[in-house]
Amino acid sequence: MSSTADCVPGGRAHAKSPPAIAIVPLGLSLSIFLAISFLFCTVADLIPWLQDFHFLKALYPDIDWANPAMILAGTVWAFLSGWYIAVVFGSLYNFFSARSR
Secondary structure, three states: OOOOEOOOOOOOOOOOOOOOOOOOHHHHHHHHHHHHHHHHHHHHHHOHHHHHHHHHHOOOOOOOOOOOOHHHHHHHHHHHHHHHHHHHHHHHHHHHHOOOO
């Protein structure tokens, strides 16, 4: 009969090592989160009393946020940025996590 812990001499159980970060679910969740956040910011620009508090407008003051091409490009860029973060962070975490075991 097998269990989740391997027995070592002396009768003590050896716990499994912590799991690595799965990069694909991390990439999908980050990408979708950033794309939705970007779309919320562009919708906030359409509400007159929120225009002065628009975070993306502070970063990119000369962009026309009513232009559909800009909204599409920004959404795609946010999605790709999520994958970049997932690949770099996930790989670094998995590398250093494996080294510390």
